[in-house]
Amino acid sequence: MTEDPRDTAAGVDDDDADARHAAKMRKKKAARDRMMADKSGEKGLLIVHTGPGKGKSSAAFGMVLRCLGHGMPVGVVQFIKGAMDTAERTVLERYPDLVTIRAMGEGFTWETQDRARDVAAAERAWGLAADMLADPKFAMVVLDELNVVLRYGYLSPDTVLEAIVARPPLQHVVVTGRNAGDAMIEAADLVTEMKLVKHPFRSGVKGQKGVEF
Amino acid sequence: MTEDPRDTAAGVDDDDADARHAAKMRKKKAARDRMMADKSGEKGLLIVHTGPGKGKSSAAFGMVLRCLGHGMPVGVVQFIKGAMDTAERTVLERYPDLVTIRAMGEGFTWETQDRARDVAAAERAWGLAADMLADPKFAMVVLDELNVVLRYGYLSPDTVLEAIVARPPLQHVVVTGRNAGDAMIEAADLVTEMKLVKHPFRSGVKGQKGVEF
Numbered sequence: 327m328t329e330d331p332r333d334t335a336a337g338v339d340d341d342d343a344d345a346r347h348a349a350k351m352r353k354k355k356a357a358r359d360r361m362m363a364d365k366s367g368e369k370g371l372l373i374v375h376t377g378p379g380k381g382k383s384s385a386a387f388g389m390v391l392r393c394l395g396h397g398m399p400v401g402v403v404q405f406i407k408g409a410m411d412t413a414e415r416t417v418l419e420r421y422p423d424l425v426t427i428r429a430m431g432e433g434f435t436w437e438t439q440d441r442a443r444d445v446a447a448a449e450r451a452w453g454l455a456a457d458m459l460a461d462p463k464f465a466m467v468v469l470d471e472l473n474v475v476l477r478y479g480y481l482s483p484d485t486v487l488e489a490i491v492a493r494p495p496l497q498h499v500v501v502t503g504r505n506a507g508d509a510m511i512e513a514a515d516l517v518t519e520m521k522l523v524k525h526p527f528r529s530g531v532k533g534q535k536g537v538e539f
Numbered sequence: 540m541t542e543d544p545r546d547t548a549a550g551v552d553d554d555d556a557d558a559r560h561a562a563k564m565r566k567k568k569a570a571r572d573r574m575m576a577d578k579s580g581e582k583g584l585l586i587v588h589t590g591p592g593k594g595k596s597s598a599a600f601g602m603v604l605r606c607l608g609h610g611m612p613v614g615v616v617q618f619i620k621g622a623m624d625t626a627e628r629t630v631l632e633r634y635p636d637l638v639t640i641r642a643m644g645e646g647f648t649w650e651t652q653d654r655a656r657d658v659a660a661a662e663r664a665w666g667l668a669a670d671m672l673a674d675p676k677f678a679m680v681v682l683d684e685l686n687v688v689l690r691y692g693y694l695s696p697d698t699v700l701e702a703i704v705a706r707p708p709l710q711h712v713v714v715t716g717r718n719a720g721d722a723m724i725e726a727a728d729l730v731t732e733m734k735l736v737k738h739p740f741r742s743g744v745k746g747q748k749g750v751e752f
Contacts, residue, residue, distance in 0.1 A: 339610075351597075360603070364641030368747070369747065370747075371747055371750055373593075373750065374736075376736075377734070379731040379732065379733075380586075380598070380729060380731045381588060381595075381598035381731050381733070382594075383599070384597070384598040384599075385593070385594030385597040385598040385601055386597075387600075387601035387604050387605075387751065388594070388596065388598055388599065388600035388601040388603070388604070388627070389599030389750060390598050390601050390604075391601070391603075391604055391626075391630050391631075392597070392600075392626040392627055392749055392750075392752075393548060393626075393628050393749040394626075394629075394630045395625070395626030395627055395628070395629035395630045396626050396748055396749055397721065398748070398749050403550040412608070413604075413605040413606075413607075413608030413609050414601070414604050414605055414608055415608070415610045416607075416608035417604050417607045418604075426637070459676075465749055466641070466749055466750075489711060498747065498749060498750055508596065509737065511737065514737055515737070516593060516734035516737060516738055517735075517737040518592040518593045518594050518733050518734065518735060519592065519733075519734040519736050520592075520594070520731050520732075520733060520734075521618050521726065521731065521732040521733075521734050522589070522730075523587075523589075523730035523731060523732050524724070524727055524729060525729055530638060534582065534583075534584055535609055535611070536602065536605055536606040536609055536611050536678060536679055536709065536711060537584055537586065537602060537605075537679075537711055
């Protein structure tokens with residue numbers, strides 16, 4: 327006996343409808359919480375650092391440092407550079423009570439040359455990020471290089487933005503990476519574009535310790 | 540008996556000539572050292588973060604964090620915000636072996652309304668900075684908001700640039716603040732302009748802990 331495919335389809339539709347309703351309610355609640363928070367002048371900001379210039383991730387890590395000084399717990403997910411930038415991690419990992427730092431750990435995506443593997447890694451990293459965005463314990467969540475992963479189409483922008491919008495109302499989120507999408511910029515409270523005015527690599531100088539890595 | 544003013548003038552001229560010669564030789568030596576350093580691919584960079592956007596100082600502090608991770612000693616002079624930004628200091632002061640952080644400590648200049656006092660404070664801060672720029676112990680020197688002090692005419696741009704150019708050849712210098720002067724940009728290896736795309740204060744949200752301070 328074969329299953330009627332329409333039954334299965336209907337079942338999936340029901341699940342989808344439930345998920346959509348739950349997401350809608352979550353959004354509504356978040357919007358209301360946010361409005362209430364606004365009234366007290368306290369508000370979790372969505373901050374985007376984009377553009378082709380330097381300093382997008384460094385500025386995010388500077389804010390992490392500031393939060394540390396205030397004793398505010400911070401979550402960090404590094405979507406791209408994971409395996410490369412160990413220097414910041416070395417310091418931040420000395421504050422395990424305050425900083426949770428996770429990295430995709432597959433190096434630069436354009437080095438793997440395996441799209442399926444990149445997508446799987448991006449999704450694993452996103453899972454960690456989504457958990458942080460749902461946890462009011464974190465006063466700030468840094469999603470380092472998320473824009474790049476979105477630009478490559480490794481994650482659904484709708485899924486990402488929905489989780490960001492539905493986050494606890496006082497939680498700050500910092501999203502870095504060039505080519506921030508229009509929807510991300512639209513949703514953001516604060517957007518800074520880092521513009522490259524002058525770059526030493528153009529004149530044959532190699533990356534320097536403490537500056538580039 | 541009155542002193543012949545020409546004698547005094549001549550004496551001053553001699554002193555000036557000596558000082559100019561010493562400065563010229565120092566520059567020459569620095570240029571040669573720098574050229575030699577270039578050949579090995581190692582080079583202290585002059586990095587400028589300017590523009591009206593956010594993240595200029597945060598990106599500098601992110602680089603300090605990176606240096607800390609590498610065990611590289613860093614000097615920081617805060618030219619403007621001294622009294623305001625205590626959160627980063629709280630963390631950095633936990634690394635007294637690696638980080639020397641000094642602040643002008645007079646608050647924002649536009650709050651003092653006393654130009655003579657501002658100039659004196661800027662000169663004291665510059666004295667600390669000049670010592671760091673002469674000390675090869677420091678792998679990186681951050682001159683936070685120096686551009687603003689220069690823009691106000693509180694310090695001589697020539698004096699400042701001369702000390703920066705004559706620094707140890709492997710020392711990185713990070714200069715922040717809006718309105719970087721042309722000479723500073725000309726001298727720099729790496730210039731990033733932080734451009735404001737969207738700012739929450741425009742929609743009546745106050746500065747948030749961990750983000751703005």
